[in-house]
Amino acid sequence: MRPTRRTFCAGLAAVPFLRPGAASAAPLVPLTARHATVQLAPEGYPATPVWSYDGTLPGPLLRAAQGSRLSRRLVNALEVPTSVHWHGIRIDNAMDGVSGLTQAAVPPGGSFDYAFDLPDAGTYWYHAHTNSMEQVARGLYGALIVDEADPLEVDRDEVLVLDDVLLDPETGRIAEGFDNPMMRSHAGRLGNLLCVNGRFELSLAARRQDRLRLRLVNAANARIFVLRLEGMSGWTVALDGMPLAQPIPASGDIVLAPAQRVDLIVDVTAEAGAPAALVHRAGDGSWRALVEVAVSAGGTSAARSAPPPLPPNPRMTVPGADSAEPREMRMQGGAMRGMESARHQGELLDFAALIARGQFWALAGQAGRGDDPFARYERGETARIRLVNDTAFAHAMHLHGMHFRTLLPDGTQGAMRDTVLMAPDEVTEIAFVADNPGKWLMHCHMLGHAASGMTSWIEVA
Known part of the structure; x- marks a missing residue:
């Protein structure tokens, strides 16, 4: 096999590099873009036909260790061409998934082998990058987590993928009109139903004083989420997968634009039975629960000190910015x-x-x-x-x-x-x-x- 450009130019030993149709030592795990039906709206409303990876919304949670190599075979079972972009990963260019720029779109019935290194720990995601406005809105996205070598001292690690979906409430179907000029020329396609991890109402269970790592991913087409913690206190420890030099108290608004991610370390401070939630600011200015937390007794007896910073990823410095043109x-x-x-x-x-x-x-x-x-x-x-x-x-x-x-x-x-x-x-x-x-x-x-x-x-x- 030929080496990648990176290893060739650096004069290093050749590393196997997968191209479309290239044979690998073992069969690649498939990631299939296909039709599925999910219950997005509350019970009592019709189920929603979506485009999905492997039949779930979001697609399967992909998780790997920092420094490892991820490989998946995209199988296109849809009637339209598609591709996958691995958002936020510092990746070989041929694996970036942008149809028309880094690869040809995968035709219906076709496949494409993605294989790439994972140099950075953090919270990332993957989504369609062919006609993205429609394909992501129809459900072609999922979370990708790259774990640090040493696990954090938290009671639980939760991945929360935020989305808003424009539904027809009578049929439960995703509304058409992706070429609507009003939406395209204004703020974008905004939905009428908010969901987290593909659910209208998501609830977590925790004990008082539990420490949680919340990984928030904004997969919405255009919505900017403004969030706050209720019944919890916490710190922002990473943005877009990259660790902060020092944790920052998350005591005010947490603004999450489309495609952005934020990692929070939060302590549950509410008493057992009292409300705790991740809340969002609605259009009328009120704060409403996006993810509720059911608090029970039995956690640690005392509050913990602030968490230490996450270990830095490689190549996080930008020298010479002041003198750059x-x-x-x-x-x-x-x-x-x-x-x-x-x-x-x-x-x-x-x-x-x-x-x-x-x-x-x-x-x-x-x-x-x-x-x-x-x-x-x-x-x-x-x-x-x-x-x-x-x-x-x-x-x-x-x-x-x-x-x-x-x-x-x-x-x-x-x-x-x-x-x-x-x-x-x-x-x-x-x-x-x-x-x-x-x-x-x-x-x-x-x-x-x-x-x-x-x-x-x-x-x-």
């Missing part, structure tokens, strides 16, 4: 403001012509993924991008293949992430070491925005 990526378009013009499929078009093509947004004057990258970087170069949100809506900007740090006004660097939430009129600078060769997508993870123009890419030599 910034490149500006301006977000344009959408309802309320629009834009004068942008390039689309090689043509410079005004806003009316772009709308006629279903393109409501642009990044740096380009609507949709163009033939040329937004930027090219030498391998190992420190990249700096100035994100400017000229629109009237928020955007969750996601970079594939690498994590970045935000550059704060005081000259320090913020947490390491792969997705940053940009408020209207906000300006944020990010910096990262371009150490992963290949073509990497950069796009808004409000998936309707990405499908309507807010998609770009960079290239690392």
Whole structure:
């Protein structure tokens, strides 16, 4: 077998690298994209037909040790092409799952072998990356957990995948209209039913003073969750899989944009029988339970001290960010403001012509993924991008293949992430070491925005 580019260029020993159709020593575990039916709405409402990995919603929880290698064979039992993106993993480019950029979409009845190393511990996820706006909304997503070498001292580790689904309450079916121009040009496709781990009402059981690790994943198409702890106190210990240098008390709002993750260490402080919950801020400003916790007696007798920080992942520093030349990526378009013009499929078009093509947004004057990258970087170069949100809506900007740090006004660097939430009129600078060769997508993870123009890419030599 041929070595990967990474091992070839480094002059290291060759490592087996799987391609579509390549034979492996043992059969790969299948991950099948197929039709399924689940009870998303409360009992009494019709069940919901979904697209699913292996028949569950979310798809199966994939779990592996840091430093190990994950392999799965995507089997497409749907009637449409699909692919899988392994969100947040610093992965070989050929395994990134972006149809049209890193691989061809897997046709109905076809398969594709994914195999890649897991260099970083943390909370990640996987989802469809062909016509993502529809395929993720129909249920093609799941959580991927990479465990640290030494387990944390917690009583339980809970993975909570948050979603909102737009349902027809009469039929229980996921509403059509994925090309709805109102949704695409505004905040995105927002659902009318919130669910966690594919359930309308999720309840956990815990004892007073139990310590839990809560891994939150926002798999929603466009919803920004604003969360709080009730009857629990806790700390944020990781964002987008990457450990914080020090735990931060989670005493206020926890904001989770589409595609973002947060790891919390929480202690159950409510008395037995008293309410405890992860609550969210509803549209009317009220706080409502998203995940209820049934508290019983019998836990430890006293509160515990603050947890230590998680062990750092490799390559978390971004040297030379101050001296790196910034490149500006301006977000344009959408309802309320629009834009004068942008390039689309090689043509410079005004806003009316772009709308006629279903393109409501642009990044740096380009609507949709163009033939040329937004930027090219030498391998190992420190990249700096100035994100400017000229629109009237928020955007969750996601970079594939690498994590970045935000550059704060005081000259320090913020947490390491792969997705940053940009408020209207906000300006944020990010910096990262371009150490992963290949073509990497950069796009808004409000998936309707990405499908309507807010998609770009960079290239690392």
